[in-house]
Amino acid sequence: MTEEITIKNKVQKQQITDEWLSGIDVKEERYYSIGEVSTLCNNVKPHVLRYWESQFKNLAPIRRKERRYYRHNDVVTIRNIYNLVHFNRYTVEGAKKYFSNKNSSDSTVKFDKTKANILNVINDLENIDRTLLED
Secondary structure (H helix, E strand, O other), X not given: OHHHHHHHHHHHHHOOOHHHHHOOOOOOOXXXXXXXXXXXXXXXXXXXXXXXXXXXXXXXXXXXXXXXXXXXXXXXXXXXXXXXXXXXXXXXXXXXXXXXXXXXXXXXXXXXXXXXXXXXXXXXXHHHHHHHHHO
């Protein structure tokens, strides 16, 4: 069971690329619901998206009749926040400072490949450790 979880996490981490962060696979002319954005952004839970919306000024979906509709630049921003928080180990406050220092609402975050590689090596070592302990 734990092997399945680590394999899923490893696959998700490997899917994060510069193209993923730039939102190339997201159509610019389309509006996305919160559920669709959750799926597009590595299954970030909707309550997390709502929280990030309250914390980040550059994340502002359109609201119509109490529903949120996200645009292309919102999806790119969410993906960049996800990268900062989950892979670069920023706190939400640190990510807010990062975006405020950029002074740009659609700034993109470069994916730190060395940190991702280190995380993958750590996961691989943990898997080896588990298999050795099982034997």
